[in-house]
Amino acid sequence: MSVVDHNAIELGPRISEADVGDYIALLKPRVMSLVIFTALVGLVIAPGHFHPVLAFTSLLCIAVGAGASGALNMALEGDIDALMTRTANRPIPRGRVTRPEAMAFGMTLAFFSVMTLGILVNWYAGALLAFTIFFYVVIYTMWLKRWTAQNIVIGGAAGSLPPVVAWVAATGSLSVEPLLLFLIIFFWTPPHFWALALFRSDDYARAGVPMLPVVAGPDATRLQILLYTIVLVAVAAAPWPLGYFDAIYGVTSLVLGAGMLACAVEVYRRRERAGSLRATRKMFAFSILYLFALFATLLLEEVAHAVAARIG
Protein backbone atom coordinates (compact mmCIF):
# COMPACT_ATOMS: atom_id res chain seq x y z
CA MET A 1 0.00 0.00 0.00
CA SER A 2 1.24 3.43 -0.83
CA VAL A 3 1.95 5.90 1.95
CA VAL A 4 0.64 8.72 -0.23
CA ASP A 5 -2.86 8.66 -1.63
CA HIS A 6 -2.31 9.96 -5.15
CA ASN A 7 -6.04 10.07 -5.83
CA ALA A 8 -6.75 12.48 -3.02
CA ILE A 9 -8.46 15.66 -4.20
CA GLU A 10 -6.74 18.72 -2.81
CA LEU A 11 -9.03 21.54 -1.84
CA GLY A 12 -7.37 24.94 -2.15
CA PRO A 13 -3.66 25.61 -2.59
CA ARG A 14 -1.21 23.36 -0.81
CA ILE A 15 1.08 25.23 1.56
CA SER A 16 4.36 23.45 2.12
CA GLU A 17 5.53 22.58 5.61
CA ALA A 18 8.77 21.09 4.34
CA ASP A 19 11.78 22.19 6.34
CA VAL A 20 15.42 22.40 5.33
CA GLY A 21 16.02 18.84 6.55
CA ASP A 22 13.51 17.51 4.02
CA TYR A 23 15.34 19.25 1.19
CA ILE A 24 18.68 17.99 2.46
CA ALA A 25 17.24 14.46 2.47
CA LEU A 26 16.35 14.94 -1.21
CA LEU A 27 20.07 15.36 -1.93
CA LYS A 28 20.82 11.78 -0.77
CA PRO A 29 23.59 12.90 1.62
CA ARG A 30 25.13 9.44 2.03
CA VAL A 31 25.52 8.97 -1.72
CA MET A 32 26.79 12.54 -1.92
CA SER A 33 29.50 11.87 0.66
CA LEU A 34 30.89 9.00 -1.44
CA VAL A 35 30.74 11.21 -4.55
CA ILE A 36 32.65 13.98 -2.76
CA PHE A 37 35.27 11.54 -1.52
CA THR A 38 35.90 9.88 -4.90
CA ALA A 39 35.95 13.31 -6.59
CA LEU A 40 38.44 14.54 -3.98
CA VAL A 41 40.75 11.65 -4.90
CA GLY A 42 40.38 12.56 -8.59
CA LEU A 43 41.38 16.13 -7.75
CA VAL A 44 44.31 15.20 -5.53
CA ILE A 45 45.95 12.71 -7.91
CA ALA A 46 45.62 15.09 -10.87
CA PRO A 47 49.00 16.48 -11.94
CA GLY A 48 50.01 20.12 -11.65
CA HIS A 49 48.99 22.87 -9.28
CA PHE A 50 45.30 23.52 -8.79
CA HIS A 51 44.41 26.51 -6.64
CA PRO A 52 42.60 25.46 -3.42
CA VAL A 53 39.73 27.89 -4.10
CA LEU A 54 39.18 26.34 -7.53
CA ALA A 55 39.50 22.84 -6.04
CA PHE A 56 36.87 23.72 -3.42
CA THR A 57 34.62 25.21 -6.12
CA SER A 58 34.95 22.06 -8.23
CA LEU A 59 34.15 19.77 -5.31
CA LEU A 60 31.18 21.91 -4.29
CA CYS A 61 29.76 21.90 -7.83
CA ILE A 62 30.24 18.13 -8.17
CA ALA A 63 28.57 17.61 -4.78
CA VAL A 64 25.63 19.87 -5.64
CA GLY A 65 25.34 18.20 -9.06
CA ALA A 66 25.16 14.81 -7.32
CA GLY A 67 22.54 16.20 -4.93
CA ALA A 68 20.55 17.53 -7.87
CA SER A 69 20.62 14.05 -9.44
CA GLY A 70 19.35 12.60 -6.16
CA ALA A 71 16.50 15.11 -5.93
CA LEU A 72 15.46 14.52 -9.56
CA ASN A 73 15.70 10.76 -8.99
CA MET A 74 13.38 11.02 -5.97
CA ALA A 75 10.97 13.27 -7.90
CA LEU A 76 10.72 10.65 -10.64
CA GLU A 77 10.59 7.64 -8.32
CA GLY A 78 8.09 8.88 -5.73
CA ASP A 79 5.69 6.09 -6.69
CA ILE A 80 8.31 3.35 -6.30
CA ASP A 81 9.72 4.83 -3.10
CA ALA A 82 6.28 4.75 -1.48
CA LEU A 83 6.12 0.99 -2.00
CA MET A 84 9.51 0.05 -0.55
CA THR A 85 10.26 -0.04 3.16
CA ARG A 86 13.84 1.19 2.58
CA THR A 87 12.62 4.37 0.85
CA ALA A 88 9.11 4.95 2.29
CA ASN A 89 10.56 7.48 4.74
CA ARG A 90 11.87 9.76 2.01
CA PRO A 91 10.33 13.27 1.86
CA ILE A 92 8.06 12.62 -1.14
CA PRO A 93 6.39 9.39 0.07
CA ARG A 94 5.92 11.02 3.49
CA GLY A 95 4.12 13.92 1.81
CA ARG A 96 6.60 16.52 3.05
CA VAL A 97 7.67 17.57 -0.44
CA THR A 98 5.65 17.21 -3.65
CA ARG A 99 7.14 15.78 -6.81
CA PRO A 100 6.99 19.12 -8.70
CA GLU A 101 8.74 20.82 -5.76
CA ALA A 102 11.48 18.17 -5.79
CA MET A 103 11.74 18.46 -9.58
CA ALA A 104 12.11 22.27 -9.40
CA PHE A 105 14.67 21.94 -6.60
CA GLY A 106 16.69 19.37 -8.54
CA MET A 107 16.58 21.32 -11.83
CA THR A 108 17.68 24.54 -10.09
CA LEU A 109 20.62 22.84 -8.39
CA ALA A 110 21.59 21.04 -11.60
CA PHE A 111 21.56 24.32 -13.55
CA PHE A 112 23.60 26.24 -10.97
CA SER A 113 26.13 23.45 -10.38
CA VAL A 114 26.86 22.99 -14.10
CA MET A 115 26.96 26.71 -14.91
CA THR A 116 29.13 27.54 -11.89
CA LEU A 117 31.61 24.76 -12.69
CA GLY A 118 31.69 25.86 -16.34
CA ILE A 119 32.10 29.57 -15.63
CA LEU A 120 34.49 29.39 -12.71
CA VAL A 121 36.58 26.32 -13.56
CA ASN A 122 36.26 25.05 -17.14
CA TRP A 123 33.55 24.08 -19.58
CA TYR A 124 34.87 20.56 -20.22
CA ALA A 125 34.23 19.76 -16.55
CA GLY A 126 30.89 21.61 -16.66
CA ALA A 127 29.79 19.63 -19.72
CA LEU A 128 30.88 16.34 -18.15
CA LEU A 129 28.97 17.16 -14.96
CA ALA A 130 25.88 17.95 -17.07
CA PHE A 131 26.31 14.62 -18.85
CA THR A 132 26.64 12.81 -15.50
CA ILE A 133 23.38 14.32 -14.23
CA PHE A 134 21.65 13.57 -17.55
CA PHE A 135 22.89 9.97 -17.48
CA TYR A 136 21.72 9.37 -13.92
CA VAL A 137 18.33 11.04 -14.32
CA VAL A 138 17.33 10.22 -17.90
CA ILE A 139 19.27 7.08 -18.85
CA TYR A 140 19.25 5.35 -15.46
CA THR A 141 16.19 6.65 -13.56
CA MET A 142 13.72 7.23 -16.40
CA TRP A 143 14.79 4.47 -18.75
CA LEU A 144 16.91 1.61 -17.40
CA LYS A 145 15.68 1.32 -13.80
CA ARG A 146 12.18 0.11 -14.64
CA TRP A 147 13.13 -1.66 -17.86
CA THR A 148 16.08 -4.01 -17.45
CA ALA A 149 17.87 -6.09 -14.83
CA GLN A 150 21.09 -4.53 -16.15
CA ASN A 151 19.88 -1.17 -14.79
CA ILE A 152 22.59 -0.69 -12.20
CA VAL A 153 25.33 -2.13 -14.43
CA ILE A 154 24.87 0.53 -17.12
CA GLY A 155 23.53 3.16 -14.72
CA GLY A 156 26.63 2.67 -12.59
CA ALA A 157 28.51 4.79 -15.13
CA ALA A 158 26.89 7.91 -13.62
CA GLY A 159 28.22 7.09 -10.16
CA SER A 160 31.66 6.35 -11.62
CA LEU A 161 32.10 9.73 -13.29
CA PRO A 162 32.72 12.13 -10.33
CA PRO A 163 36.50 11.46 -10.10
CA VAL A 164 36.71 11.94 -13.87
CA VAL A 165 34.84 15.27 -13.62
CA ALA A 166 37.21 16.31 -10.84
CA TRP A 167 40.30 15.36 -12.88
CA VAL A 168 38.98 17.29 -15.90
CA ALA A 169 38.24 20.26 -13.63
CA ALA A 170 41.84 20.22 -12.39
CA THR A 171 43.61 19.60 -15.69
CA GLY A 172 41.20 20.63 -18.44
CA SER A 173 41.92 17.30 -20.14
CA LEU A 174 41.42 13.56 -19.79
CA SER A 175 43.98 10.86 -19.01
CA VAL A 176 44.25 7.15 -18.19
CA GLU A 177 44.30 7.55 -14.38
CA PRO A 178 40.76 8.98 -13.98
CA LEU A 179 39.49 6.33 -16.39
CA LEU A 180 41.00 3.68 -14.12
CA LEU A 181 39.13 5.21 -11.17
CA PHE A 182 36.00 5.19 -13.34
CA LEU A 183 36.46 1.48 -14.11
CA ILE A 184 37.01 0.59 -10.44
CA ILE A 185 33.73 2.26 -9.37
CA PHE A 186 31.96 0.91 -12.46
CA PHE A 187 32.81 -2.72 -11.63
CA TRP A 188 32.27 -2.15 -7.91
CA THR A 189 28.67 -0.98 -8.42
CA PRO A 190 26.99 -4.29 -9.48
CA PRO A 191 28.25 -6.49 -6.60
CA HIS A 192 27.50 -3.67 -4.15
CA PHE A 193 23.92 -3.06 -5.31
CA TRP A 194 23.09 -6.69 -6.03
CA ALA A 195 24.10 -7.56 -2.46
CA LEU A 196 21.59 -4.93 -1.33
CA ALA A 197 19.00 -6.17 -3.84
CA LEU A 198 19.39 -9.74 -2.55
CA PHE A 199 18.30 -8.86 0.98
CA ARG A 200 15.77 -6.29 -0.25
CA SER A 201 14.37 -8.34 -3.14
CA ASP A 202 10.84 -8.40 -1.64
CA ASP A 203 10.89 -4.60 -1.64
CA TYR A 204 11.95 -4.42 -5.28
CA ALA A 205 9.45 -7.11 -6.33
CA ARG A 206 6.60 -5.21 -4.62
CA ALA A 207 7.60 -2.01 -6.41
CA GLY A 208 7.94 -3.82 -9.75
CA VAL A 209 11.59 -2.85 -10.18
CA PRO A 210 13.34 -5.50 -12.32
CA MET A 211 16.43 -5.91 -10.17
CA LEU A 212 18.47 -9.02 -10.96
CA PRO A 213 17.32 -11.11 -7.94
CA VAL A 214 13.68 -10.37 -8.87
CA VAL A 215 14.08 -11.19 -12.57
CA ALA A 216 16.74 -13.91 -12.64
CA GLY A 217 16.47 -15.23 -9.08
CA PRO A 218 18.89 -15.19 -6.14
CA ASP A 219 21.19 -17.97 -7.40
CA ALA A 220 21.89 -16.26 -10.73
CA THR A 221 22.51 -13.03 -8.79
CA ARG A 222 24.98 -14.75 -6.47
CA LEU A 223 26.93 -16.02 -9.49
CA GLN A 224 26.92 -12.55 -11.08
CA ILE A 225 28.16 -11.00 -7.83
CA LEU A 226 31.04 -13.47 -7.76
CA LEU A 227 31.95 -12.90 -11.43
CA TYR A 228 31.81 -9.11 -11.15
CA THR A 229 33.88 -9.24 -7.96
CA ILE A 230 36.61 -11.24 -9.73
CA VAL A 231 36.67 -8.63 -12.52
CA LEU A 232 36.63 -5.81 -9.94
CA VAL A 233 39.62 -7.20 -8.04
CA ALA A 234 41.58 -7.58 -11.30
CA VAL A 235 40.63 -4.09 -12.54
CA ALA A 236 41.46 -2.51 -9.17
CA ALA A 237 44.89 -4.19 -9.03
CA ALA A 238 45.77 -3.57 -12.70
CA PRO A 239 47.00 0.04 -12.30
CA TRP A 240 49.93 -1.28 -10.22
CA PRO A 241 51.57 -3.57 -12.84
CA LEU A 242 50.59 -1.07 -15.54
CA GLY A 243 52.65 1.53 -13.69
CA TYR A 244 49.96 4.10 -12.96
CA PHE A 245 49.74 3.60 -9.19
CA ASP A 246 52.58 2.27 -7.02
CA ALA A 247 53.21 -0.86 -4.95
CA ILE A 248 51.53 0.38 -1.75
CA TYR A 249 48.32 0.84 -3.68
CA GLY A 250 48.80 -2.49 -5.46
CA VAL A 251 49.29 -4.49 -2.26
CA THR A 252 46.38 -2.68 -0.54
CA SER A 253 44.11 -3.40 -3.49
CA LEU A 254 45.05 -7.08 -3.41
CA VAL A 255 44.47 -7.37 0.35
CA LEU A 256 41.13 -5.57 0.13
CA GLY A 257 40.28 -7.53 -3.01
CA ALA A 258 40.88 -10.79 -1.10
CA GLY A 259 38.32 -9.56 1.46
CA MET A 260 35.82 -8.71 -1.30
CA LEU A 261 36.36 -12.11 -2.92
CA ALA A 262 35.88 -13.87 0.41
CA CYS A 263 32.59 -12.01 0.90
CA ALA A 264 31.46 -12.85 -2.66
CA VAL A 265 32.33 -16.55 -2.21
CA GLU A 266 30.38 -16.53 1.07
CA VAL A 267 27.38 -14.97 -0.70
CA TYR A 268 27.66 -17.62 -3.43
CA ARG A 269 27.90 -20.54 -1.01
CA ARG A 270 25.30 -19.54 1.60
CA ARG A 271 21.92 -20.40 0.14
CA GLU A 272 19.87 -20.98 3.31
CA ARG A 273 17.83 -17.96 4.43
CA ALA A 274 19.61 -16.89 7.63
CA GLY A 275 23.13 -17.55 6.32
CA SER A 276 22.36 -15.86 3.01
CA LEU A 277 21.00 -12.77 4.71
CA ARG A 278 24.09 -12.50 6.90
CA ALA A 279 26.45 -13.01 3.95
CA THR A 280 24.74 -10.44 1.69
CA ARG A 281 24.60 -7.82 4.46
CA LYS A 282 28.29 -8.42 5.17
CA MET A 283 29.12 -8.13 1.45
CA PHE A 284 27.15 -4.86 1.20
CA ALA A 285 28.90 -3.35 4.23
CA PHE A 286 32.37 -4.57 3.21
CA SER A 287 31.96 -3.25 -0.34
CA ILE A 288 31.54 0.28 1.05
CA LEU A 289 34.66 -0.15 3.20
CA TYR A 290 36.51 -1.61 0.18
CA LEU A 291 35.90 1.37 -2.08
CA PHE A 292 36.55 3.86 0.69
CA ALA A 293 39.83 2.20 1.73
CA LEU A 294 41.03 1.82 -1.87
CA PHE A 295 40.49 5.50 -2.65
CA ALA A 296 41.81 6.55 0.77
CA THR A 297 45.07 4.73 -0.04
CA LEU A 298 45.48 6.79 -3.20
CA LEU A 299 44.69 9.95 -1.26
CA LEU A 300 47.13 9.22 1.57
CA GLU A 301 49.89 8.23 -0.84
CA GLU A 302 49.52 11.50 -2.71
CA VAL A 303 49.54 13.48 0.54
CA ALA A 304 52.65 11.54 1.69
CA HIS A 305 54.43 12.30 -1.61
CA ALA A 306 53.54 15.99 -1.30
CA VAL A 307 54.85 16.14 2.29
CA ALA A 308 58.04 14.24 1.31
CA ALA A 309 58.61 16.61 -1.61
CA ARG A 310 58.20 19.62 0.66
CA ILE A 311 60.59 18.21 3.30
CA GLY A 312 63.13 16.97 0.72
Add this chain to the structure above:
Amino acid sequence: MSDQREPEGIVLTEAQKRSRRQRSIAIALALGVLVLLFFAVTIVKGPAVLNRPL
Protein backbone atom coordinates in the same frame (compact mmCIF):
# COMPACT_ATOMS: atom_id res chain seq x y z
CA MET B 1 -15.58 48.63 17.54
CA SER B 2 -12.16 47.06 17.09
CA ASP B 3 -9.66 48.35 14.47
CA GLN B 4 -8.32 44.82 13.98
CA ARG B 5 -9.75 43.23 10.86
CA GLU B 6 -10.02 39.55 10.16
CA PRO B 7 -7.17 38.52 7.81
CA GLU B 8 -8.32 37.76 4.30
CA GLY B 9 -7.21 34.96 1.99
CA ILE B 10 -4.88 32.18 3.07
CA VAL B 11 -3.64 32.33 6.63
CA LEU B 12 -0.47 30.34 7.28
CA THR B 13 -0.26 28.17 10.35
CA GLU B 14 2.66 28.60 12.74
CA ALA B 15 4.30 25.47 11.37
CA GLN B 16 3.99 26.75 7.81
CA LYS B 17 5.41 30.15 8.77
CA ARG B 18 8.29 28.51 10.61
CA SER B 19 9.22 26.18 7.76
CA ARG B 20 8.91 29.00 5.19
CA ARG B 21 11.25 31.18 7.26
CA GLN B 22 13.70 28.28 7.55
CA ARG B 23 13.63 27.74 3.78
CA SER B 24 14.07 31.46 3.11
CA ILE B 25 17.15 31.59 5.36
CA ALA B 26 18.60 28.52 3.60
CA ILE B 27 18.07 30.13 0.17
CA ALA B 28 19.69 33.37 1.39
CA LEU B 29 22.68 31.46 2.73
CA ALA B 30 23.04 29.50 -0.53
CA LEU B 31 22.97 32.73 -2.55
CA GLY B 32 25.50 34.27 -0.16
CA VAL B 33 27.83 31.30 -0.69
CA LEU B 34 27.44 31.66 -4.46
CA VAL B 35 28.33 35.36 -4.32
CA LEU B 36 31.36 34.66 -2.11
CA LEU B 37 32.44 31.86 -4.45
CA PHE B 38 32.34 34.12 -7.52
CA PHE B 39 34.15 36.86 -5.59
CA ALA B 40 36.87 34.48 -4.35
CA VAL B 41 37.47 32.96 -7.79
CA THR B 42 37.61 36.42 -9.36
CA ILE B 43 40.29 37.41 -6.84
CA VAL B 44 42.20 34.16 -7.43
CA LYS B 45 42.11 34.37 -11.22
CA GLY B 46 42.43 38.12 -11.42
CA PRO B 47 41.86 39.70 -14.82
CA ALA B 48 42.11 36.24 -16.37
CA VAL B 49 38.86 35.13 -14.80
CA LEU B 50 37.20 34.90 -18.19
CA ASN B 51 40.16 33.14 -19.82
CA ARG B 52 39.33 29.48 -19.43
CA PRO B 53 39.53 26.46 -21.68
CA LEU B 54 36.83 26.24 -24.37
